[in-house]
Amino acid sequence: MNALSPRPTTPAPPAPGSGPCAGPCAGTCSGTCSGTGSGFRSGSGPGTPAEARLEARLEIGLEIGLEPRAESRPGPDPGPDPGRPLSAAIPAALPADIPAPATRDGRPLRVALIHYWLVTMRGGEKVLEALCEMYPQADIFTHAYVPEAVSPTIRRHKVTTTFIGRLPRPEKHYKSYLPLMPLALEELDLRGYDLIISSESGPAKGIVPMGDAVHVCYCHSPMRYVWNMYHDYGARSGRLKRLLMRPLTHYIRNWDAATAQRVDGFVANSDNVRRRIGRYYHREAEVVFPPVAVDDFAPVPPDQLGDYHLMVGELVSYKRPDLAVEAFNRSGRRLVVIGGGEMLAEIRRIAGPGVTVLGPQPFDVLRHHYARCRSLIFPGEEDFGIVPVEAMASGRPVLAYGRGGALETVVEGRTGLFFDTQSLEAIAEGVERMEAALDAGRFDPAALTAHAATFSPAVFRARMAAVIAARLAAAAQPGPVPGQATAAATAAATASGPERGWETAGETAGEPG
Secondary structure, three states, X not given: OXXXXXXXXXXXXXXXXXXXXXXXOOOOOOOOOOOOOOOOOOOOOOOOHHHHHHHHHHXXXXXXXXXXXXXXXXXXXXXXXXXXXXXXXOOOEOOOOOOOOOEEOOEEOOEEEXXXXXXXXXXXXXXXXXXXXXXXXXXXXXXXXXHHHOOHHXXXXXXXXXXXXXXXXXXHHHHHHHHHHHHHHHOOOOOOOOEEEEEEOOOOXXXXXXXXXXXXXXXXXXXXXXXXXXXXHHHOOOHHHXXXXXXXXXXXXXXXXXXXXXXXXXXXXXXXXXXXXXXXXXXXXXXXXXXXXXXXXXXXXXXXXOOOEEEEOOOOHHHOHHHHHHHHHHHOOOEEEEOOOOOHHHHHHHOOOOEEEEEOOOHHHHHXXXXXXXXXXXXXXXXXXXXHHHHHHOOOOEEEEOOOOHHHHOOEOXXXXXXXXXXXXXXXXXXXXXXXXXXXXXXXXXXXXHHHHHHOHHHHHHHHHHHHHHHHHHHOOOOOOOOOOOHHHHHHHHHOOOOOOOOOOOOOOOOOO
């Protein structure tokens, strides 16, 4: 691993023996942490959907509104399921201080939050944290709970575990208890709650709501290991585990599809996941992007920029960090890698002289590198992808694989660029286009940070409050519940396997965050 050196136009590095940089760079620079200015390359021309979408966001700045969903790559859309559309009940624009609904029928709202497991603080837990801020009186229910692993905001709430939490070492073996989780959820006594919000990626939505309780599910993704990644997980398992997986996964898949009808309204974390909900559950969903702490990041002056590109995230196979490293090995350009995971040792082994692998780092180091990188390299396919938004909040553009959630966060030619195939050649060519754009001075940090601000926690809370208010209002009206599927759709969803159901583009993998 080589230390990063400044670009030729920067001040000379400290003299030998003068020691490493005192800044939060983990010793990766030569002491200056500085470089040349930023740049921007024009991608889509004026008048394109990407241009119009960003211009609208820049006009509103930090004002909060429910804008139309971002376009994705062309692909069949499942369309709405039967029932009155909910979107019509949500105002087109919302004030930033919109409060979460707090009463029902004139009395305080009793709220239950259901989350799959609380053993870390990743994207899914950030969503739960924002829901906790909306409803400080809410009770939390989960399968496994490690208090020291979550934020103080979550710890302030009453947390109740299912019986999974009383089994041996649930904080370590919770995934092994997956076949028991349907029963565990259905055993939860939720009588007396008016509003139930489930946070679904692992099993959470399968609770049995009582009385006239309204159940809203915020879905990070239908469970990947029983749906779109079923065969991927099987391929990585041993023969005995595969034999056991087949009947157990079939049971969980059928239960998962059937329990989608216990939800009054789905909220997807991206249009990508909205289509997946339609495919596997035959249900319509609103789209509310997850909260990103954009105010924790900020650009730096051009003379502090470095000469390296940056890759951030968990180092797992579906994110394809190996492709990015090999592409930079070939090009000779500099790459810094921050993150841990099962591939960390392999990434360190294959890293060439221009690739610096820092592994997991504290937040100050991460923020430092975001703000000073040439661009963020994002070679994987995600449901949403918080990392590109963090980079843009730092004033830096993104080079991303043009599939999945990146299509909804990165505006090509204005906040970043795309490459179309996960290959060494495509990434290397994309890096050269990015370098040309940066050298031409065509990316505006102010535009990048303004775009990132549209994914702030305040935006999330306002949009969720609007969805919840509309659901509560709809539940008070006579007639069919908006968004509920017909019996025929329910049967079709239950029969759907990982290869059946509505066709869609943008299948992705990975856990939220």
